[in-house]
Amino acid sequence: MxxxxxxxxxxxxxxxxxxxxxxxxxxxxxxxxxxxxxEVGGNCRTIRLGDFLFDTGAHRFHDKDPNVTREVKRLLGSELFHVDAPSSIFFEDRFFHFPLTLSDLVEKLDAKTLFKIGWDKLRVERGKPVDDFATFAINRYGKTLAKRFLLNYSEKLWGEPPQKLSVAVSGGRLKGLNLKNLIRSTLVGNAPAQSHLDGSFLYPKYGIGMIPDKLGEFIGYERIHxxxxxxxxxxxxxxxxxxxxxxxxxxxxxxxxxxxxxxxxxxxxxxxxxxxxxxxxxxxxKYRHMVLSVFCLNQNSFSPNASLYFPSDAFPFTRLYEPKNRSRYMAPEGQTAIVLELPCSTEDAAWNMSDEALRLEVWDALCRVKPIRREDVIHFLTYRLPFAYPVLTxxxxxxxxxxxxxxxxxxxxxxxxxxxxxxxxxxxxxxxxxxxxxxxxxxxxxxxxxxxxxxxx
Ligand SMILES: Cc1cc2nc3c(=O)[nH]c(=O)nc-3n(C[C@H](O)[C@H](O)[C@H](O)COP(=O)(O)OP(=O)(O)OC[C@H]3O[C@@H](n4cnc5c(N)ncnc54)[C@H](O)[C@@H]3O)c2cc1C
The missing domain is CATH 3.50.50.60 (FAD/NAD(P)-binding domain)
Structure with missing residues (x-):
């Protein structure tokens, strides 16, 4: 021994x-x-690819616990920034604000759909405790919005029909977000939706991996095997x-x-x-695993968003993020990287495909979001992330x-x-x-x- x-x-x-x-x-x-x-860091690391940095999945540090935030600020000093970056949902070839706002929906949806959303408002069931995510989402947003923006997305992310998923999969993401608040936010400002996890967060200068790295340095590498x-x-x-x-x-x-x-x-x-x-x-x-497809591009920017969400099955990925929109130090001047997240099980094709096959699989879909010239791709990398999410049925x-x-x-x-x-x-x-x-x-x-x-x- x-x-x-x-x-x-x-x-x-x-x-x-x-x-x-x-x-x-x-x-x-x-x-x-x-x-x-x-290396340490588990599923919360920042990886270097040439002159680019990307995180193992779109991470933010949430300022939710004052003692913890104080410790992290102490560890990172001036290298922890406050970031305000919007997020969007890409649906039927349009970008919708995430969290949803009524004015945005009114601008982008047709009259028939808006009528259905209004009709849902009258029928929304209140107060009843529910177990499954499908009923929870429909009760909060009404059928029309839930079907478009939440239920497909959840099935893609978790690999289970939303009727089988526990309400716990929302993980606080939908806190303060419901049809009533959506309408109220449009009329009197968006105060009720402020407690959701997107939009405003803390982020380290050189990526989320700085947090585990600093914890490791403090511990001392002689204690880490x-x-x-x-x-x-x-x-x-x-x-x-x-x-x-x-x-x-x-x-x-x-x-x-x-x-x-x-x-x-x-x-x-x-x-x-x-x-x-x-x-x-x-x-x-069960756990959900994740494949990341990383494209480093010889172009200044892809989008202004921290994250872009893809509820439709027409896209093999659920989320796209651009590290540079979290910290400008993540990519060289005048260039950017985008990272696509493909949640899967270890039996799925995405987990087992060759890197080249995966690149071809995502490329066309990516170019439907916004065209990219092939000659602008500097690097492509596939990164596999085991045990990304516990599946909560x-x-x-x-x-x-x-x-x-x-x-x-x-x-x-x-x-x-x-x-x-x-x-x-x-x-x-x-x-x-x-x-x-x-x-x-x-x-x-x-x-x-x-x-x-x-x-x-
Ligand atoms: C896509 C994605 C996005 C996320 N976004 C956010 C976010 O925005 N904000 C946020 O706060 N959190 C976020 N998270 C959550 C955060 O990354 C995880 O909660 C965190 O990584 C979990 O830490 P952990 O130590 O519990 O597990 P892990 O990170 O999985 O670490 C487990 C470690 O155990 C090691 N290990 C496994 N088996 C063995 C063995 N047999 N012997 C020794 N070692 C072993 C692994 O190699 C690994 O290093 C996100 C996670 C993912 C996947």
């Missing part, structure tokens, strides 16, 4: 693992972090005893384990294995809780992170969870299982 003797073992070097390491270091705790890849894949968790008498890395190459004595690995993976690598019914429950848990909480409750029986293992808890968490959530968890381990806080254990979503 290799002698990496520490009090705490952190598994996974994405934002959740790094956030826990960051607060553990601040508290003077003794820990080590194991990451399977050759890259290329260390956790392959088994050996347990006995309700305690994780050993962490086995790289298929047995290294064995570590486990004391307090912070686990950020995807939930089904944890169940799979437990040794001895969990009861069969839990293995069956774990196999029901109706009733997912019960299945997930059964697994999390079982794992909670290991007294020395704590779960945190998006895929570990199967929750739609953002960076600020993960930083806050890291802090809470460290305070709990340091004995400064009584265990608060609801912070880490997904009892009811």
């Amino acid at each position: 290799q002698s990496i003797e520490t009090d705490i073992q952190i598994l996974g070097g994405g934002p959740a693992g790094l956030a826990t390491g960051f607060y553990a270091k601040k508290r003077g705790l003794d820990f080590v972090l194991f990451e399977a890849g050759s 890259n290329k260390s894949r956790v392959s088994r968790l050996v347990h006995k008498a309700g305690k994780i005893e050993r962490v086995i890395l790289n298929s047995g190459e290294i064995e570590i004595c486990a004391h307090t384990v912070i686990n950020t690995l995807p939930l089904p993976l944890t169940l799979k690598i437990l040794d001895p294995p969990p009861p069969p019914e839990l293995i069956a429950a774990a196999s029901e848990i 109706v009733g997912f909480e019960e299945n997930v809780s059964s697994l999390i409750d079982y794992l909670a029986t290991f007294g020395n293992m704590h779960l945190t992170g998006r895929s570990a808890l199967h929750r739609y968490l953002h960076l600020h959530d993960l930083l806050r969870s890291g802090q809470t968890l460290v305070e709990q381990i340091a004995g400064l806080r009584t265990p608060d299982t609801t912070a880490f254990h997904n009892r009811r979503g």
